[in-house]
Amino acid sequence: MSTTTTRTTMRPTPTSALNVSRTTATAARVLSQLRHDPRTIALMILVPCVMLFLLRYVFDGSARTFDSIGASLLGIFPLITMFLVTSIATLRERTSGTLERLLAMPLGKGDLIAGYALAFGTLAIIQSALATGLAVWFLGLDVTGSPWLLLLVALLDALLGTALGLFVSAFAASEFQAVQFMPAVIFPQLLLCGLFTPRDNMHPALEAISNVLPMSYAVDGMNEVLKHTDMTANFIRDTLIVAGCALLVLTLGAATLRRRTT
Numbered sequence: 001m002s003t004t005t006t007r008t009t010m011r012p013t014p015t016s017a018l019n020v021s022r023t024t025a026t027a028a029r030v031l032s033q034l035r036h037d038p039r040t041i042a043l044m045i046l047v048p049c050v051m052l053f054l055l056r057y058v059f060d061g062s063a064r065t066f067d068s069i070g071a072s073l074l075g076i077f078p079l080i081t082m083f084l085v086t087s088i089a090t091l092r093e094r095t096s097g098t099l100e101r102l103l104a105m106p107l108g109k110g111d112l113i114a115g116y117a118l119a120f121g122t123l124a125i126i127q128s129a130l131a132t133g134l135a136v137w138f139l140g141l142d143v144t145g146s147p148w149l150l151l152l153v154a155l156l157d158a159l160l161g162t163a164l165g166l167f168v169s170a171f172a173a174s175e176f177q178a179v180q181f182m183p184a185v186i187f188p189q190l191l192l193c194g195l196f197t198p199r200d201n202m203h204p205a206l207e208a209i210s211n212v213l214p215m216s217y218a219v220d221g222m223n224e225v226l227k228h229t230d231m232t233a234n235f236i237r238d239t240l241i242v243a244g245c246a247l248l249v250l251t252l253g254a255a256t257l258r259r260r261t262t
Contacts (some may be wrong), residue, residue: 030116067143072219078158080161081159082159083165087164088179113254126159128155149225162246163246163253194216
């Protein structure tokens with residue numbers, strides 16, 4: 001009489017609830033990896049400062065021009081650099097198999113995305129603080145409102161860039177493809193955000209498109225600080241929209257996160 005034993009391999013099922021310890025552990029791992037990549041750190045932290053420095057002396061004979069566009073670019077530069085670095089770094093995790101191994105563990109998708117966002121968000125705080133301090137206290141950017149409000153918008157813009165980078169990395173198969181998403185995701189927003197001309201001067205169709213792009217509200221928020229001494233209702237609306245878009249994109253990023261193999 002023979003007995004047949006069936007062996008079932010149980011794969012840990014990721015939990016759906018966000019767990020603080022798993023999130024912070026993921027963030028610590030990402031920061032530890034970035035610590036050994038000085039070129040990436042330099043790109044995230046120093047490039048926006050270098051761009052602002054160059055811009056100031058491009059308009060050396062016209063300080064008012066720097067004042068009018070410097071605040072807007074203070075939000076745009078961190079968004080672009082964080083988008084680029086986050087999309088490439090996250091894709092590298094996918095192609096190296098690290099993400100595949102993590103998803104085989106009892107680690108929720110929300111924990112993973114929140115951990116990445118926390119890690120890159122920490123660098124975004126440093127980046128935004130350095131860029132804002134450089135622009136206001138060294139390059140002489142003249143703003144009517146509080147520099148702390150500039151810092152708030154710059155930080156939200158950097159977090160939005162992080163969220164967009166995490167999201168688009170799910171649709172790229174290589175680092176080259178991740179870079180190719182920049183013209184599709186960032187450049188249209190750059191053209192329609194009101195940096196080059198007021199949005200109400202655009203063709204009505206383009207103005208309608210600009211009204212649903214988060215970078216438009218980032219520029220509007222910076223302009224509110226540039227023109228008003230106090231926190232206005234429009235400023236609160238603009239910052240809430242940017243923050244809401246970042247949260248929405250992070251949620252979509254968690255929804256599109258999946259294993260490449262079975």
